[in-house]
Amino acid sequence: MPETIDIAVVGATGLVGEALVELLQERDFPVGTLYLLATGESAGKSVAFRGRNLRVGNLSDFDFAKVRLAFLSTTADVAQASAEQAMAAGCSVIDLSGASQGAGGLPVLPAANAELLAQPSLPVRISAPCAPAAEVAEVLAALRNVLKVRQLSVTACLSASVLGREGVQELARQTAELLNARPLEPKLVDRQYAFNMLAQVGAVDEQGYSALERRMARELSALFPALREGLSVTCSLAPVFFGDVLMLSLKTEGPVSLEAVRAALEASEGIEQLEDDYPTVIGDALGQDTLYVGRLRTGLTDSCELNLWIASDNVRKGAALNAVNLAELLIKHYL
Amino acid sequence: MPETIDIAVVGATGLVGEALVELLQERDFPVGTLYLLATGESAGKSVAFRGRNLRVGNLSDFDFAKVRLAFLSTTADVAQASAEQAMAAGCSVIDLSGASQGAGGLPVLPAANAELLAQPSLPVRISAPCAPAAEVAEVLAALRNVLKVRQLSVTACLSASVLGREGVQELARQTAELLNARPLEPKLVDRQYAFNMLAQVGAVDEQGYSALERRMARELSALFPALREGLSVTCSLAPVFFGDVLMLSLKTEGPVSLEAVRAALEASEGIEQLEDDYPTVIGDALGQDTLYVGRLRTGLTDSCELNLWIASDNVRKGAALNAVNLAELLIKHYL
Structure with a gap:
């Protein structure tokens, strides 16, 4: 297990994206470099993380080869396109949008079927369930x-x-x-x-x-x-x-x-x-x-x-925390 | 069928009581004298009915022998006591409180089991279901x-x-x-x-x-x-x-x-x-x-x-209208 891994959050300015960033900070998640990404007008905003203001980058300019894991908290269309780019670049994906189901994304919930994460081949495309x-x-x-x-x-x-x-x-x-x-x-x-x-x-x-x-x-x-x-x-x-x-x-x-x-x-x-x-x-x-x-x-x-x-x-428990828990499992075992 | 009948509304200042009075007015219900009744501070208020302001009387002073039908839209305790007084005085009762169930009150809903009203002996104590x-x-x-x-x-x-x-x-x-x-x-x-x-x-x-x-x-x-x-x-x-x-x-x-x-x-x-x-x-x-x-x-x-x-x-459809419909059935057949 490496000491830290570089991570992207796609949809960082949304309610769930914000909660993801908060949880990564609160839980001392072993983040190396954190890339916050969004589309349209949301790119260019800044979000606090570990005492610094991180600028939200434009998703369309991002190279997923820079990171080993990406959280996708965005619309299904954007998530689908990002997941394909990320996987092609060797970056594992935790998709909160639902788009990855039926596209090879395992639906996984740490509390229910963490065993599904036992032997994935990397990169892996994981689908986090919707909050309800x-x-x-x-x-x-x-x-x-x-x-x-x-x-x-x-x-x-x-x-x-x-x-x-x-x-x-x-x-x-x-x-x-x-x-x-x-x-x-x-x-x-x-x-x-x-x-x-x-x-x-x-x-x-x-x-x-x-x-x-x-x-x-x-x-x-x-x-x-x-x-x-x-x-x-x-x-x-x-x-x-x-x-x-x-x-x-x-x-x-x-x-x-x-x-x-x-x-x-x-x-x-x-x-x-x-x-x-x-x-x-x-x-x-x-x-x-x-x-x-x-x-x-x-x-x-x-x-x-x-x-x-x-x-x-x-937002926090139903969506973001489950996604972060999935990432923690993934890191523990493989990344 | 008499041309009009005298009626009491117990709980006339509550949301449902008010709706009852409105419906009696809108539907040209054959009311002779309408007695509006309440307990405590609500007695003494006035409520509009057919262009006049009716003073709300104190329930404890009321003689149910004055009316042939009483709507009870009040707490279960008050309804129970009023129903007993009314029945003893020969006044039929439509109880919206639920108190009359298990006390001889037929639960009747015009749309579901109006046939239960086919042969009651008067006075009759009818229980209107709660709105849901x-x-x-x-x-x-x-x-x-x-x-x-x-x-x-x-x-x-x-x-x-x-x-x-x-x-x-x-x-x-x-x-x-x-x-x-x-x-x-x-x-x-x-x-x-x-x-x-x-x-x-x-x-x-x-x-x-x-x-x-x-x-x-x-x-x-x-x-x-x-x-x-x-x-x-x-x-x-x-x-x-x-x-x-x-x-x-x-x-x-x-x-x-x-x-x-x-x-x-x-x-x-x-x-x-x-x-x-x-x-x-x-x-x-x-x-x-x-x-x-x-x-x-x-x-x-x-x-x-x-x-x-x-x-x-x-208030209107679930409670008051059903009660008024029950009264209309009762009047049509017996009162």
């Missing part, structure tokens, strides 16, 4: 030895941050317009989002599913093949700035022992459960490296049912 | 002939209005405090509710269910006994002022025909479905006498699964 899939998967992985899940229904109430920084700004602007009795002018979202629940994130396909729901289903099915036929996923958008809320209803093969479930969650490093109270994003999860679980309960009449609530910082 | 149960039941009733539902998972994102007028004020105050960078002082809700999803409405029992979830399950089981063993209910609270959002996932006995589902919803008077867009509370449902359905889709892999989204005005 990673959050659900982390809970499922923790419960793997105490429950045999045959059916899982996930209802997600996502936040403005799933639309990126512009989503957060849209909600803030709309809220201020309403509270100041100014005319509402929806821009990024095509209707009133402030104080209103939206039924979907982005457009839906002919079968009625959004790309995010498809991605969640694809990733959860890849991580837990037994769930492939028993998965139901809904992603709605709540008028909340940050964080993911996920309400899960699981049907299991035998009766659920809440005691065993609690013990398994307790033993899981990345999960904190609240027993006498319920967790929320703002009160508990934001800025944390753990995801919060609460409202554990069996079915109303079905003892083979488990219901629970997850609150998580989607 | 009524909304789910209306959709299930519309689909009764095209689907055999064996399992239903309901995830509700309710709004501040489920906590009454004080809930709406709490969300408004918290939102303003945050946007003006003043210290947040939670009062009615024990934590930050503005821009935060809360996992439950009120306290939960030893099994982890809130009273509202229990009520929904009880009412849906009473209206659709076949669902009793296959029901899963979660009620969360979104930082939204008004309206109910309900995300349903149904498992059916045969494959779902979306065409048949659409036709059945189309034929249902109280339901409007959106096909190319999704409905929201603010954009569609508020102030309306219909509930809005969207995001109809079969399962990701399971053709015996139907998923859908409901947006409804919980």
